[in-house]
Amino acid sequence: MRIPVPHWPSVAGRARADAGPLLLAAVVVAAITLLAGAVPPLLTATADAAVREAVRGNGGDLQVHSRMEADDGPNGSRLRHPRLAEDVDDFRARATEELGPGLRAVLRPPVASVISPTLKITDGSVLRTFQLAYVARDGGPAVTWVAGGPPRPTASETASVPYGAPPWVVQAGLSEAAAAALQVRPGARIPLADDQGNVKDVQVSGIFRPQDKADPAWRPLPALLNPVTAANGTRFAGLLSRESLPDARLAFGQDELRRTVRFTPDPDRLTWAMVPPVAARVVALKAASGSSAARDGSLKWETRLDGVLRTVSAQVEAAFAQASLLVVTLLAVAVLVLLLAADLLVRRRARALAAARQRGMSLPVIGGELLLESAVTALLAAAAGLGLARAVAPGVSWEWIAPVVVTAVAAGPAFGTLTAARATRDRRVPANRSARRWMRDTVRLRRAALELGVLVAAAGALVALYQRGIGGGVLAASAPALCALAGALLLAKALPLALRVALGRLLRSRRPLAVFGAARAAATSARLLPLLVLVTSVALTSYALIFAATMSHGPALAAVGQGTAAGPLATGLLRLAWVSAVTLPVLGLLGLALGTAAGAPERWQTLTRLRTLGLRPREARWVAAGELLPPVLLAAVGGPLLGALLAHLTFGSLSLHLLTGAAPAPAAPWWGLGLVAGVFLAAVAVVVPVESALRRRRRLSEVLRAGDN
Structure with a gap:
């Protein structure tokens, strides 16, 4: 079997002759590839920022506690434990090891602390409280x-203290600010007592100045640096050393001092991809946490980090799904436009393809040549789009560009091969009337089956959205696009009926221009694809505008009600909605231009013949406008209404409250919807004069001699 070899001069000649439509399709592919390739990486970067902001704004420190071992001695006494600080270090190391490598990688170095209960300063002045604290981490805190x-x-290191003995003396250091406020010097005693009136004997060993006030070791008790004024009085704190910590243990009851290690998340190390394993590890630690009453030294984990990550995960997943919904609307309209461009290209080449087939060129060769042409054009355009996406985004994504590239590569060759095959098929029309009726019914049934499939797919997507929510996958995210396509299909079925009714009434009138325009519109209303592009693009543009208007107050609500993390997400989603609201009507206008260009030869040939019967050029333009206006008018009126209906049907399942802080009702920006409708109606007033000017140079004799060809 011989491998089909392309006829290179034919390939190059067709590409030169139809450079305009090919370039137009390439621009569409490049633009949509840019958006589809850049949006996922930008969303991922936004999700990373949202995770970091959520952790930074809502805390989420991990704290682990453990009771100290009993220090009971012989004969009803307590023993001084000189290596207590080393036990605290061992406890910190054990807690760090239990985190696991994944969780440990996103946390800052731990800070261990032993903090006493709150004591009252009993000097008879205003309410003031005091605490003793030992804090330690690797290399800090450093003081002078x-x-x-x-x-x-x-x-002595191994002193024994009987129960009921006088208060045990503890030395502690004070910061300069605390010493000045208490008016004490080294060697002074601070009069203290607990809530039961038990006196505590604390002696000031010295006054220190922190070398780094931002050291994380000071976070467990900020009063160590400066007195903290609150509604219940002023709080002071004294700093214990490794040597004085055993004395503090003896100054309080056995269970009044508890070891604590604090792990602070480092937001800069967190990314969206790390959230699931980190959250799972945190939940596992909390689930395996020991009881607070246990005396076996088991670890008791406390943290809000899992809740923070769970909240931001829900927000990010909702934002991703909502962004997917907007991207699918762009892809749907872009695919329809590419199909329309392929249809226009094949119409322009119909005679050449038929001639090539009649000269003996095989269908595989014709299809291969067309496939080579479309593949080169589409792949180069896709490469350009991905290059631009890489320049504006932190990366590129391939998952959403496949529908556009596949359509651009396959639509033209498929349509062209089918046209060439039909040009030489020897299928005869049967003489039997019932046989001809059966053939027509078969075609109608196939078309009805295709249309029914679109309606069923739209209904299934809507049901999936209702049942699974916005996170229900691609089918749920396709609900607005498929429902818009189904609505456009229903409107397209109603247009021919309305035009036939209008034509019947106009035939009884005395307005010939209106009759000619309605007749041409009724004749071309059977072309389904241009009308689908118009109505779907306007409907989805309206949907994007309503989405943007509804989300416009989202960042403010999210910042107030749920913290600032939802704000960055809502803002990015709002930008994508506005990009969609601008791109979709551009694609729709491009579809209008393509559909107009596809029907232009037949339309202006008819108008030129009417000119030989006395129709003036200005009147010919009015007839052309009458042919083009009904589908555009249907899109301008039905599209916004369909978009508003889709918003009311789907917004309840989009989880918008996760980003806006409330469940917002769809807000219809009627000025924007009216502007979109006006732009499409104004486009007809531009297209008709442009077409007339382009065909003005053709003489009537040339058109008449050309005949139907």
């Missing part, structure tokens, strides 16, 4: 002692 020195042990 400006007076006195660090706390020292107040007894």
Whole structure:
């Protein structure tokens, strides 16, 4: 079997002759590839920023607690534990190891602390409280002692304290601000007592100045640096050292001091892709956490991080799904426009393809030549679009560009091969009337089956959206686009009926121009694809405008009601909605131009013949406008209404409340919908004079001699 070899001069000649439609299709492919390739990486970058903002704004520190081991000694006494600080270090290491490598990678170095209960300063002045605290992390906190020195042990390392003994002396350091507010110097005693009136004996060992006030080691108790004024009084704190921590243990009850290790998430290390494993690990730690009453040293984990990540995950997933919905609307209209461009290209080449087939060129060769041409054009355009996407986005995505590229590559060759095959088929028309009726009914049934399939797909997508929500996958995200296509199909079926009724009434009138225009419109109303492009593009433009108007207050509501994380997401989604609202009508106008160009030869041949019967050029333009206006008028009126209907049907399942803080009702920007309708109606007033000017140079004799060809 011989491999079909393209006839290269024919390929090059067809490409030169039809450079305009090919370039137009290439521009559509490049533009949609740019959007479809750039949107997912931009959404991922926005999701990363949202995760970081949520963690930064809502905290989510991990804290792990553990009771200290009992220090009971012989004969009803308590023993001083000189290596208590080392036990705290071991506890911090054990907690760090239990995190696991994935969670540990997104956390800052841990800070261990031992903080005493709140004590009252009993000097008879205004309400003031005091706490003792030991804080430690790797390499900090570093302080400079400006007076006195660090706390020292107040007894031998292995002292024994009987129960009921006088208050145990504890040394602690004060910050410069705390010492000035309390008016104490090194060696002074701070009069303290707990809630039960038990006196505590704390001696000031020295006054320190922190070398780095931003050191995370100060976060467990900010009062260590400066007195904190609150509604219940002023809070002070004293700094314990490794040497004085065992004394603090003896100064309080066995269960009054508890070891705590705090892990603070590092937002800069978090990305959206890391959220699922990190959240799962946090949940596992909390599930395996020991009881707060346990005395076996088991770890008790406390954190809000899993809740923060769960909330932001729901917001990000909703934003991704809503963005997918908008991208699908762009893809749907772009595919229809590419099909219309392929149809126009084949109409222009119909005679050449028929002639090539009649000269003996095989269908595989014809299809191969057309496929080569479309593949080169589409792939180069897609490469250009991806290159632009890479320039404006942090990466490119391939998942959404396939429908556009496949349509651009396959539609033209498929239509062209089918046209060439029909030009030479020897199928005869049967003489039997019933046989001819059967053939017509078969064609109608096939078309009805295709139309019914579109309606069923739209209904299935709408049901999937209702049942699964916006996160129900591609089918649910396709609900607005498929429903708009189904609505356009129903309107397209109603247009011929309305035109036939209007033509019947106009035939009884005395307005010949209106009759000619209605007759031409009724004759061309059977062309389904141009009308689908018009109505679908206007309907989805209206849908995008309503979506943008509804989301316009989303960032403010999200920032107030749910923190700032939903705001970056809502803002990015709003930008995508406006991009869609601008791109969709451009595609629709392009479809109008393509549909007009496809019917232009037949339309102006008819008008030229009417000119030989006395029709003036201005009247010919009015007849042309009468032919083009009904489908555009149907799109301008029916499209916004269909878009508003789709918004009311689908907005309840889009989870908009996750980004706006409330369940918003669809807000219809009627000025925008009216502007879109006006632009499409004005386009007819532009297209008709342009067509007339382009064909003005053709003489009547040339048109008449050309005949139907």
